[in-house]
Amino acid sequence: MTQPHPLYIVASPRPRVGKTLVARLLIEFFHASDRPLIGYDLNPREPTLAGRFPHLVWPVDITETLGQMELFDRLIVDNTRTQIVDLGYAPFEQFFGVLDEIGFIPEARRRFIEPIVLFVTDPAPATISTYAALRRRLPGATFVPVHNESVSLVFEKEDFPATRSECSVIHIPRLSPIVRGVIDRPSFSFSAYMTAQPGGPTEVHQWIARIFTAFRDLELRLLMGRLTSSYGGPAPAQQYRDVR
Amino acid sequence: MAKPTVVVVGADKGGVGKTTVARTVLDYFTAHHVPARAFDSESPKGTLKRFHPDVTDIVDATSVSDQMRIFDTLTDASVTVIDVRAGLLSPTLRSLRDIGFLDSVKKGQITFVVFHILGSSIASLNEIEDTAAFTGDASYFLVKNFINNTSFFEWDQATHSSYFKKKDAAAITIPKLNEMAFEQVELASVPFLTFVANKGPKGETANYSFVLRGYVRHWLGNVWGEYDRIKLNDIVATAAPPQQQQQATGASGARVQVVSRS
Numbered sequence: 463m464t465q466p467h468p469l470y471i472v473a474s475p476r477p478r479v480g481k482t483l484v485a486r487l488l489i490e491f492f493h494a495s496d497r498p499l500i501g502y503d504l505n506p507r508e509p510t511l512a513g514r515f516p517h518l519v520w521p522v523d524i525t526e527t528l529g530q531m532e533l534f535d536r537l538i539v540d541n542t543r544t545q546i547v548d549l550g551y552a553p554f555e556q557f558f559g560v561l562d563e564i565g566f567i568p569e570a571r572r573r574f575i576e577p578i579v580l581f582v583t584d585p586a587p588a589t590i591s592t593y594a595a596l597r598r599r600l601p602g603a604t605f606v607p608v609h610n611e612s613v614s615l616v617f618e619k620e621d622f623p624a625t626r627s628e629c630s631v632i633h634i635p636r637l638s639p640i641v642r643g644v645i646d647r648p649s650f651s652f653s654a655y656m657t658a659q660p661g662g663p664t665e666v667h668q669w670i671a672r673i674f675t676a677f678r679d680l681e682l683r684l685l686m687g688r689l690t691s692s693y694g695g696p697a698p699a700q701q702y703r704d705v706r
Numbered sequence: 707m708a709k710p711t712v713v714v715v716g717a718d719k720g721g722v723g724k725t726t727v728a729r730t731v732l733d734y735f736t737a738h739h740v741p742a743r744a745f746d747s748e749s750p751k752g753t754l755k756r757f758h759p760d761v762t763d764i765v766d767a768t769s770v771s772d773q774m775r776i777f778d779t780l781t782d783a784s785v786t787v788i789d790v791r792a793g794l795l796s797p798t799l800r801s802l803r804d805i806g807f808l809d810s811v812k813k814g815q816i817t818f819v820v821f822h823i824l825g826s827s828i829a830s831l832n833e834i835e836d837t838a839a840f841t842g843d844a845s846y847f848l849v850k851n852f853i854n855n856t857s858f859f860e861w862d863q864a865t866h867s868s869y870f871k872k873k874d875a876a877a878i879t880i881p882k883l884n885e886m887a888f889e890q891v892e893l894a895s896v897p898f899l900t901f902v903a904n905k906g907p908k909g910e911t912a913n914y915s916f917v918l919r920g921y922v923r924h925w926l927g928n929v930w931g932e933y934d935r936i937k938l939n940d941i942v943a944t945a946a947p948p949q950q951q952q953q954a955t956g957a958s959g960a961r962v963q964v965v966s967r968s
Contacts, residue, residue, distance in 0.1 A: 527884055527885070527886040527887075527917070527918075528886070530917050531886075531915045531917045531918065534917045535915050535916050535917055538916045539916075560917070563920060563921065563924045564916065564917055564919075564920020564921060564923075564924065565920050566916075566920065569916070
């Protein structure tokens, strides 16, 4: 069975909820295990992720058609690497509008690319309704909510139902302000820190380990879901219909 | 098919997108397996022929010999699409009356469809008056073509509505297509359907942008949604032989079928 390559889209309609942090953690998680990957930074005014990983992440402005071609024409042909999109809140609507209009998701699935939307949540009613609308609009994508405890301590599971029950939510634990200052340094690398201090008992170590474990768990659950489908279990498409 | 069908696409004004509409109509018939031929009256150099060379002949609609080429060869087996050169819609309709074509339409021997492409000015509304005398027995459609971002009569909605109501004509809206996508199809010189299927003029695999193909597929789906709404396929009423085909679906739900050509 050919395993699809994941395309992670880290998204939220709101600013400053930790999208770039989640994208950064994902990149370091995959990079640490030497897996081929490429990232796209869709924050044209402030391409922080591209600045941090200049050899792995490309800044793209999708305001114009040329930028859309630069992004989507690459995403659709690249089924050999894990792809990560850090979707800024400004191009949020346009990104999903184009994605839907050009029929990206069904074609991506046909080409063994699995779109996974890591939706960074917050308790605003507009965000909750946007999440629901997006799921209805893109039934072929896998939605996994991400709860960043630095944004809100409360997470209502019913507000952000995952596409698959086994991939319910990824929690990003809250960090103390001092430690937060450390990880925000341009030179700080999560994977390098873990390598330099394996098993260390620091707050950062536990924080990274918990998130990397959640990513690994998500990968495993997605794989199990695909295997279940291929062996006659409920197909993902059926599951999408069930939740709609 | 019970009787031959003639589809005239025209306007008295230039630059309103007649040929674009004619191209979408030909693509629609291709997708519905309706055998169609086309005449491009933009003599001597026809744009429609550039996109649909296999089914298109260039004619001078004002010459008797070319009129014979078109109307003496109508058969039950096909639809004839005529892309009328700018400024010649009314004269062409007059010619059709003079040669007895409109009488045959009146007697039910020929199905006659007119797509009247409107420009953005009040002059276009007056054109409707001019053509009305010839289209009484036709399936007559007023086409607002937004493909080049035209705005229609917003400054005088009452006048606009009165014309549409008076003529009891159905309106078709051609939505805007992304400029770069439109430009790339122009450069490729292939039918919209062929562009969507990522094929070149000779059926070879091309390398068009996935994004631009997506825009064209979505747009074409919406245009065909309009043709489905006016029941164009029922008007030409043909039986469709099965062919190998792929299906895609536009956002409107209209089918965009990509016909495989070997």
